[in-house]
Amino acid sequence: MSSAADPRFDVDLFVIGGGSGGVRAARIAATHGARVMVAEEYRMGGTCVIRGCVPKKLMVYASQFHEHFEDAAGFGWTVGETSFDWPRFIAAKDREITRLEGIYGTNLTKAGVEIVAQRATVAGPNAVTLADGRTITAKYILIATGGRPSVDESLPGREHTISSNEVFHLPEQPKRIVIAGGGYIAVEFAGVFAGLGSEVTLVYRGDKVLRGFDEDVRDHLMAEYAKKGIRLVMGEVFSSIEKGADGLTVSFRNGHAPVVADQVLMAIGRKPNTAGLGLEAAGVKLGKAGEVLVDADSRTSVPSIYAVGDVTDRVNLTPVAIREGHAFADTVFGGKAWTADHQLIPTAVFSEPEIGTVGLSEAEALATGCALDVYKATFRPMKHTISGRDTRMLMKLLVDGETDRVLGVHVCGPDAGEMIQLAGIAVKMGATKADFDSTMAVHPTAAEELVTMRTPSHRHPKAPKAA
CATH class of the missing domain: 3.50.50.60 (FAD/NAD(P)-binding domain)
Structure with a gap:
């Protein structure tokens, strides 16, 4: 034009x-x-x-x-x-x-x-x-x-809360913070404040954080957050927030004991x-x-x-x-017609540990009806074999059992975002498991696990066609 x-x-x-x-x-x-x-x-x-x-x-x-x-x-x-x-x-x-x-x-x-x-x-x-x-x-x-930021207008005491806008400008670090939500923002700030020494309670209405992510990734992150002392309250929502002499008292609808905090961050979506x-x-x-x-x-x-x-x-x-x-x-x-491709978008969650993912989750891959080979490895990162920190890394590949094409890559651990940017190129190009296998490993790195996993942890047969 x-x-x-x-x-x-x-x-x-x-x-x-x-x-x-x-x-x-x-x-x-x-x-x-x-x-x-x-x-x-x-x-x-x-x-x-x-x-x-x-x-x-x-x-x-x-x-x-x-x-x-x-x-x-x-x-x-x-x-x-x-x-x-x-x-x-x-x-x-x-x-x-x-x-x-x-x-x-x-x-x-x-x-x-x-x-x-x-x-x-x-x-x-x-x-x-x-x-x-x-x-x-x-x-x-x-x-x-x-x-x-989305706001729950019906929540009594919502005026005492902050959103992801105000959290960047707090005059002082809260010693105790309650965070509502289970998506990127809630999970990331839970890790941030825990790392800075705050007492963190993460509240989410679902049974696991990060809805839509691979189940193994969700489970892995929640286990790591529990090790860090983050209190995970799943299946709950706020019923009210009251301001008192000791701070903000957060009450819940489904019976969980009230929690007192200095700040309440509402990260329930945008x-x-x-x-x-x-x-x-x-x-x-x-x-x-x-x-x-x-x-x-x-x-x-x-x-x-x-x-x-x-x-x-x-x-x-x-x-x-x-x-x-x-x-x-x-x-x-510019006279150069093209559209943005919304398929196979790599993404990272800057939780602690970090998450990087591209392609389908295991549930999404199974929903396509294909035969599915699942390759999975969990291990202690090399750094922590000496530091002694109790943390594990997760890597997972999902492969079409018939075409050998890599359908999904999921990483949870240090530098996962950096890894997934590069892995995303391969997945976008249609790389197969054989392509991964034929790539020389960079040793010693955590990322080498992506090209050294040889045996599936389990296999799902192709779903039978509906009658």
């Missing part, structure tokens, strides 16, 4: 939302010659950079040092008295986030994109209204407003950030959760309006939003 400026409009593209997906789309569209404006009402960089993946990963790093200090003794080191300074760390984290925010803005400006630091709403198929009252016309509008954007009035169809409904090209029910990232509630991961934004810009403004 031509990127030539259309004199009927103020800009060729107006992007609402300065997060990862919107910024990528804006920058690529501008490199194709489009006139682009981006409106961001908070801080450039979006959830991932400002109050998500990046600051979270910095917190994960901070939380790991206490075990590093303890492990050092097994290797002959004597480590003196240690302590953690929460305000000092938060200040360092904030400086890094500010630096990254500046880079996002600089890159957009260098590409010729105009940044509008205020809220924008959709005023029609080809118009947006800014908070200062101006109306900007655009040939295309891209919605990239991401998501926001929902598309579409409220008050004027989308429905402009004719854009939304789903039940408020998500923007789009086709494979990220186009909404209004031909001139597109949407990418978490606001569409497809696959809510930062790299996915970036790919969707890039594909949109290339297709609409």
Whole structure:
């Protein structure tokens, strides 16, 4: 499609939302010659950079040092008295986030994109209204407003809780914290605060955390969290939260004894950030959760309006939003039509230990009806044979018993995220178990287990066809 400026409009593209997906789309569209404006009402960089993946990963790093200090003794080191300074760390984290925010803005400006630091709403198929009252016309509008924390409006005492937004800006580290939820955010912050020395209680309505992940991975992480002293309360939900002299008292619906904490983090999910954007009035169809409904090209029910990232509630991961934004810009403004592939997406959970996974879980693989070979290994990482830490690593391969194709790779242990990025390439290319077997091992590493597992731990026969 031509990127030539259309004199009927103020800009060729107006992007609402300065997060990862919107910024990528804006920058690529501008490199194709489009006139682009981006409106961001908070801080450039979006959830991932400002109050998500990046600051979270910095917190994960901070939380790991206490075990590093303890492990050092097994290797002959004597480590003196240690302590953690929460305000000092938060200040360092904030400086890094500010630096990254500046880079996002600089890159957009260098590409010729105009940044509008205020809220924008959709005023029609080809118009947006800014908070200062101006109306900007655009040939295309891209919605990239991401998501926001879900809130249980019916919970008595919900005003005493914090979300994944506020957790990054607490004035002091809570000595006791209760976390509600069983997904990425809840699990990751449970590991972070436990590592920093807080007393952690993780509450989830299901029987295991990380719904949708491989069952062995879920079981393995819960066992490791129990070893770390994290109190796991499964099959429970809050009934009320009361503030008293000793802190916040959390009560439960299904009979678990109340728990007293200094902070209560609600990490019960996120929902598309579409409220008050004027989308429905402009004719854009939304789903039940408020998500923007789009086709494979990220186009909404209004031909001139597109949407990418978490606001569409497809696959809510930062790299996915970036790919969707890039594909949109290339297709609409660069004459290079392509779509983001949502299959076989590698992902990591920065729990402690870390999780990396790509492809199907064992349950998902069995649901395809194929014969399935399962290769599984659990072992103590080499480092801890000397440190003495009671921890285990899990590696698992799922292989189609007829085609030999690797259907899933699951790792739980140190550097799992790094491993799964590389394993994801092989799985995406359709690698077989024979391909893994013929690859030389890198020794001594934990990752070599991925290419040295020779005998299935068990086999599932092909499911019989329905009569």
